Amino acid sequence: MIDPRVRRPADKADLIARLAGENDNAIFASMRDLFVFAAALGKIEERRKPVTKVAKDPIRLDLFRSDAGHDLLIQALAVLANSGDAEILRDDRVDERIQVFEEYVNGGLELIAEHLEAGKLQSDDEVLMALVNGYVEQRDPTSRVDLSQFADDLGL
Numbered sequence: 001m002i003d004p005r006v007r008r009p010a011d012k013a014d015l016i017a018r019l020a021g022e023n024d025n026a027i028f029a030s031m032r033d034l035f036v037f038a039a040a041l042g043k044i045e046e047r048r049k050p051v052t053k054v055a056k057d058p059i060r061l062d063l064f065r066s067d068a069g070h071d072l073l074i075q076a077l078a079v080l081a082n083s084g085d086a087e088i089l090r091d092d093r094v095d096e097r098i099q100v101f102e103e104y105v106n107g108g109l110e111l112i113a114e115h116l117e118a119g120k121l122q123s124d125d126e127v128l129m130a131l132v133n134g135y136v137e138q139r140d141p142t143s144r145v146d147l148s149q150f151a152d153d154l155g156l
Helices: 012-019 032-046 070-083 092-118 122-136 147-154
Strands: none
Touching: 012 032, 012 092, 032 070, 032 092, 070 092, 092 122
């Protein structure tokens, strides 16, 4: 198997550079961390956007498989997007899982950009904290996660 990679959306390059990496104001230590956050946000809002223009230097999938275990998110998103298709987890379908992840990342980055644009008078970290807090406040504290639906989706 070749070395699978997660593509970066070229139209979000400035946003990615702004939020992740080496600059002094970066909120995320790495693109990987930003992508995981963006993908989760994209899933919450069911915002999947195909990556139409790809930036150079995609991220090796192995970086998501490190001790942080972010590859589990990639697998979970693929299973949820392909309900009833447990075969999505087969080794020969890794490219499909990556594509689902990329689409949620792209959608999440789009959402982040919208919030940053709306919160011009706040710092980036304040805008993102308000965004996360909004989801926490909306959550019903009495609700529970129903793992049986997830198991049904996997065909278990």
